[in-house]
Amino acid sequence: MVFKMNTTVLLMTYGSPERIDDLDEYLRNIFGNKPVPESAFRENMAKYEKFGGRSPSNDIIKKISRKLEKSLSSYGDFSVFVTNKHWHPGVEERISEIKGSFDRIVALPLFALNSQSIRSSYYDPLASALNKFGVNAKMEFVNGLNNYDLFIPMWLSLASEMALGDSLFLFDAHSLPPGLNEDSYVFSLRYNAYRISQMLNLKSYDYGFQGISGDRWLRPSIVDVVKKYENDTVSVIPISFLYDHLEILYDLDFEFASYLEANGKKYRRCQMPNDNPMMISLLRRAVLDSAVHMNGESIKEYPEKS
Numbered sequence: 372m373v374f375k376m377n378t379t380v381l382l383m384t385y386g387s388p389e390r391i392d393d394l395d396e397y398l399r400n401i402f403g404n405k406p407v408p409e410s411a412f413r414e415n416m417a418k419y420e421k422f423g424g425r426s427p428s429n430d431i432i433k434k435i436s437r438k439l440e441k442s443l444s445s446y447g448d449f450s451v452f453v454t455n456k457h458w459h460p461g462v463e464e465r466i467s468e469i470k471g472s473f474d475r476i477v478a479l480p481l482f483a484l485n486s487q488s489i490r491s492s493y494y495d496p497l498a499s500a501l502n503k504f505g506v507n508a509k510m511e512f513v514n515g516l517n518n519y520d521l522f523i524p525m526w527l528s529l530a531s532e533m534a535l536g537d538s539l540f541l542f543d544a545h546s547l548p549p550g551l552n553e554d555s556y557v558f559s560l561r562y563n564a565y566r567i568s569q570m571l572n573l574k575s576y577d578y579g580f581q582g583i584s585g586d587r588w589l590r591p592s593i594v595d596v597v598k599k600y601e602n603d604t605v606s607v608i609p610i611s612f613l614y615d616h617l618e619i620l621y622d623l624d625f626e627f628a629s630y631l632e633a634n635g636k637k638y639r640r641c642q643m644p645n646d647n648p649m650m651i652s653l654l655r656r657a658v659l660d661s662a663v664h665m666n667g668e669s670i671k672e673y674p675e676k677s
Contacts (some may be wrong), residue, residue: 609641
């Protein structure tokens with residue numbers, strides 16, 4: 372199947388500054404242009420300094436963008452652009468730059484699990500920007516890459532490399548704030564953890580959340596989960612994340628690993644999808660299914676092209 376209309380794919384990400392000197396502006400964006408608490412600034416400065424002043428996520432996302440556009444090229448006129456929630460180019464910047472050059476939009480947040488709060492935090496600014504610049508185009512918004520059949524095989528491939536030994540396999544997700552019903556997010560986490568654990572015949576597994584910032588955020592925390600188990604090794608599968616960034620490299624690989632080590636446990640983590648071929652295939656499937664749906668056709672199998 373070849374799509375004849377111009378389709379813009381917006382890879383929507385949280386965003387991260389390119390230089391540590393821009394950290395203050397970045398954090399002000401996150402805090403809604405209000406003063407950044409000193410503790411938050413110091414915490415984030417420590418993270419960025421530990422990794423040379425910038426997150427590796429920027430380069431990974433650029434690679435994903437290039438590979439996805441190349442992968443889509445044989446299916447029609449697809450252009451892939453990155454836009455960020457809290458850094459440049461933001462949604463308005465990007466729409467202002469590319470308006471008038473496309474007939475359809477596939478909005479593709481790089482988040483793994485279906486979530487109402489994540490959807491609204493990306494959809495609402497995008498809808499506002501399209502309205503501001505008078506863009507009249509069909510749009511499909513992808514909410515949860517776990518809805519696609521390549522999601523579980525991708526994680527099976529990554530997790531199978533460490534699915535040996537008497538370990539607790541901990542499926543990790545970012546916690547989310549209160550305000551919206553996140554039953555689908557929790558269900559997606561539990562369902563995929565169960566499916567993968569069954570397929571890999573994991574003897575001991577559980578799930579938990581990181582990044583908890585208040586009493587009403589989703590729980591249990593990953594720290595509280597490991598307290599229930601006597602396993603000497605904890606193998607983390609960060610199933611709600613898709614690529615390496617500081618919540619993986621610092622919050623898990625440094626802070627959580629240090630906690631485990633201090634309590635006599637060994638830490639392991641499986642590789643992230645990043646820009647590997649299965650990740651690109653998953654994103655391509657999401658884009659093509661969305662394009663088919665905008666054509667008014669039923670989604671059906673179509674030949675995958677290399």
